[in-house]
Amino acid sequence: xxxxxxxxxxxxxxxxxxxxxxxxxxxxxxxxxxxxxxxxxxxxxxxxxxxxxxxxxxxxxxxxxxxxxxxxxxxxxxxxxxxxxxxxxxxxxxxxxxxxxxxxxxxxxxxxxxxxxxxxxxxxxxxxxxxxxxxxxxxxxxxxxxxxxxxxxxxxxxxxxxxxxxxxxxxxxxxxxxxxxxxxxxxxxxxxxxxxxxxxxxxxxxxxxxxxxxxxxxxxxxxxxxxxxxxx
Amino acid sequence: xxxxxxxxxxxxxxxxxxxxxxxxxxxxxxxxxxxxxxxxxxxxxxxxxxxxxxxxxxxxxxxxxxxxxxxxxxxxxxxxxxxxxxxxxxxxxxxxxxxxxxxxxxxxxxxxxxxxxxxxxxxxxxxxxxxxxxxxxxxxxxxxxxxxxxxxxxxxxxxxxxxxxxxxxxxxxxxxxxxxxxxxxxxxxxxxxxxxxxxxxxxxxxxxxxxxxxxxxxxxxxxxxxxxxxxx
DNA sequence: CCAAAAGTGTTCAGCTTACACCCATGA
DNA sequence: TCATGGGTGTAAGCTGAACACTTTTGG
Numbered sequence: 001x002x003x004x005x006x007x008x009x010x011x012x013x014x015x016x017x018x019x020x021x022x023x024x025x026x027x028x029x030x031x032x033x034x035x036x037x038x039x040x041x042x043x044x045x046x047x048x049x050x051x052x053x054x055x056x057x058x059x060x061x062x063x064x065x066x067x068x069x070x071x072x073x074x075x076x077x078x079x080x081x082x083x084x085x086x087x088x089x090x091x092x093x094x095x096x097x098x099x100x101x102x103x104x105x106x107x108x109x110x111x112x113x114x115x116x117x118x119x120x121x122x123x124x125x126x127x128x129x130x131x132x133x134x135x136x137x138x139x140x141x142x143x144x145x146x147x148x149x150x151x152x153x154x155x156x157x158x159x160x161x162x163x164x165x166x167x168x169x170x171x172x173x174x175x176x177x178x179x180x181x182x183x184x185x186x187x188x189x190x191x192x193x194x195x196x197x198x199x200x201x202x203x204x205x206x207x208x209x210x211x212x213x214x215x216x217x218x219x220x221x222x223x224x225x226x227x228x229x230x231x232x
Numbered sequence: 233x234x235x236x237x238x239x240x241x242x243x244x245x246x247x248x249x250x251x252x253x254x255x256x257x258x259x260x261x262x263x264x265x266x267x268x269x270x271x272x273x274x275x276x277x278x279x280x281x282x283x284x285x286x287x288x289x290x291x292x293x294x295x296x297x298x299x300x301x302x303x304x305x306x307x308x309x310x311x312x313x314x315x316x317x318x319x320x321x322x323x324x325x326x327x328x329x330x331x332x333x334x335x336x337x338x339x340x341x342x343x344x345x346x347x348x349x350x351x352x353x354x355x356x357x358x359x360x361x362x363x364x365x366x367x368x369x370x371x372x373x374x375x376x377x378x379x380x381x382x383x384x385x386x387x388x389x390x391x392x393x394x395x396x397x398x399x400x401x402x403x404x405x406x407x408x409x410x411x412x413x414x415x416x417x418x419x420x421x422x423x424x425x426x427x428x429x430x431x432x433x434x435x436x437x438x439x440x441x442x443x444x445x446x447x448x449x450x451x452x453x454x455x456x457x458x459x460x461x462x463x464x
Numbered sequence: 465c466c467a468a469a470a471g472t473g474t475t476c477a478g479c480t481t482a483c484a485c486c487c488a489t490g491a
Numbered sequence: 492t493c494a495t496g497g498g499t500g501t502a503a504g505c506t507g508a509a510c511a512c513t514t515t516t517g518g
Contacts, residue, residue: 010242010283012313012324051242051322055313079311079326081244081287090283092244092324094311165497182499183481190479206495207488397469414472415508438468439515 011086013093014059015046015133016074017140018067020102021157025122026173028137029108030129031066031115037087038130044137045118046093059096067108067118074098077143078136085132097140099156148174152193155214163201163209164188193218243318245325246291247278247365248306249372250299252334253389257354258405260369261340262361263298263347269319270362276369277350278325291328299340299350306330309375310368317364329372331388380406384425387446395433395441396420425450 018029030042045066049058056076064070074096081092108118121127123141128134148154154170155162168184188194195215200208250261262274277298281290288308296302306328313324340350353359355373360366380386386402387394400416420426427447432440 010244012242012244049313049324052315054315055311055324076311079287079308081281081290081326083284083286092281092287092326094313094324163497180482181497182483185498186500187480201497204496205490207490207497209497395470412509413470414510417471418473419507433470436469437517439470439517441470 011048011089011091012055013046013048013091014055014062015044015093015095015136016059016063017044017095017097017137018063018069018072018074019097019099019144019157020120021170021173022102022104022120024169024173025124026157026170027102027120027122028126029067029069029118030121030126031110031118033130034113034116040116041130042121042127043130044095044133045115046133047114049094055094059094065111066115068111069100069108072098072100078139080132080136082132093136095136095140097144099144099153101157101159145174152188152191152219158214161197161199161211161213163211165209167212243280243321243323244287245278245280245323246287246294247276247325247327247368248291248295249276249327249329249369250295250301250304250306251329251331251376251389252352253402253405254334254336254352256401256405257356258389258402259334259352259354260358261299261301261350262353262358263342263350265362266345266348272348273362274353274359275362276327276365277347278365279346281326287326291326297343298347300343301332301340304330304332310371312364312368314364325368327368327372329376331376331385333389333391377406384420384423384451390446393429393431393443393445395443397441399444 016029020027020029029045031045033039033041033043045063047058047062047066049055050061053061056074059074059076060072063072063074075098076094076096079092079094083090085091085093102120106120110116110118123137126134126137129137144153148171154167154174157170158166164185165181167188168179168181171184172179193215195213197211197213199211201211202208248261252259252261261277263277265271265273265275277295279290279294279298281287282293285293288306291306291308292304295304295306307330308326308328311324311326315322317323317325334352338352342348342350355369358366358369361369376385380403386399386406389402390398396417397413399420400411400413403416404411425447427445429443429445431443433443434440
């Protein structure tokens with residue numbers, strides 16, 4: 001494979017799509033660029049991979065530097081390698097995503113000044129992004145839509161304690177369709193990965209809903225799903 | 233993202249896992265390397281991406297140069313970027329897979345002499361591969377196992393006309409388990425992507441089976457599968 | 465006529481869907 | 492007391508799994 005018959009200046013980078021859920025909306029974290037090219041444009045948090053780090057490590061470091069978010073586990077989902085995707089030269093980028101619990105912050109503080117700021121933007125309301133980041137986002141969004149359909153990963157987006165209605169809203173936003181309340185509850189509870197708490201919602205002017213927690217121990221059960229034709 | 237604060241000599245390559253089905257076995261195409269490092273080791277067909285081509289284009293070109301196979305559509309599945317995966321320097325590789333119809337050839341002729349030869353090897357019988365290719369293979373194999381469970385991609389591996397038993401054998405080999413004949417046939421026919429031919433198997437010393445063809449037009453129906461909670 | 469594989473249906477269990485009303489709460 | 496969302500069950504249809512015998516063919 002890599003006997004390096006042709007060398008050229010090449011760069012690889014990592015870009016991150018960080019999903020959050022807030023005010024009933026699915027959002028992603030964008031930075032406002034402080035450097036050319038695309039200065040002052042919004043972009044996915046991303047930067048160049050160093051020589052001494054794996055791409056996974058780079059993704060984590062880059063996210064930290066650009067947004068202050070630390071120790072976020074991300075999943076690689078696609079590598080973008082069109083010749084002209086970066087105006088300054090050949091840059092191949094490996095794209096990652098993660099879903100995280102928003103803690104109310106609207107704006108995060110970049111560590112480097114390569115980014116002016118990092119902000120949460122609703123996916124329904126995204127501006128045109130720098131480079132091919134709009135395309136990267138599109139592919140990443142497809143990926144999580146697909147993934148949420150067979151793995152209950154949505155919990156990562158919710159506060160630690162949540163109501164079933166909040167969970168359903170989240171599914172509805174991601175899948176972009178209305179779901180049946182009774183069927184949704186039945187199915188979610190049947191998964192047996194929710195722990196019912198003794199607590200209730202507070203501060204609402206209607207009947208308070210029960211709070212639930214995600215039960216991590218039982219979760220692993222849902223990491224294999226195969227088609228089968230009977231008789232194992 | 234890519235403001236290139238740190239430059240270093242970096243290379244990216246593409247590696248291909250080409251699956252074939254022959255003599256009742258699932259095989260992949262390996263090259264025997266003719267260059268250091270790992271000279272005379274078996275490896276996945278792979279090489280360096282050129283400056284002027286996208287990674288997808290590179291993968292196709294590389295496969296052609298190393299095996300003579302032309303115009304094979306491959307799907308990217310993962311990018312491997314550990315720091316020390318290549319002994320001669322930092323090389324990030326983008327891995328692809330494809331499933332193809334074997335036409336009986338056991339050995340393919342490389343166009344370049346970077347590979348001595350290209351041979352089909354049963355996945356049950358793989359030697360230790362150069363670089364981290366064993367790991368790449370493992371991940372690719374998982375991927376197709378998973379994919380075949382929700383998309384009928386197995387046809388690409390079979391001859392144009394095939395019997396249901398051949399199709400079932402292929403599924404059994406890939407999924408590594410026995411399937412129920414009646415249920416398998418019921419399900420496959422229910423997909424409605426098989427065209428029954430007027431022809432029968434020849435040259436067997438038992439009841440000849442009907443031959444089928446894959447019906448491409450009807451196939452597209454199976455490119456979306458979502459979890460649902462009722463009420464679309 | 466024998467060996468080998470082709471071909472074929474039914475039953476049961478569990479899951480998915482559709483659907484509507486009463487309940488608890490705070491204002 | 493009213494407005495708001497919380498919470499609940501059932502019937503019908505579909506899908507997946509288990510299971511065994513007869514048919515065809517060539518040798």
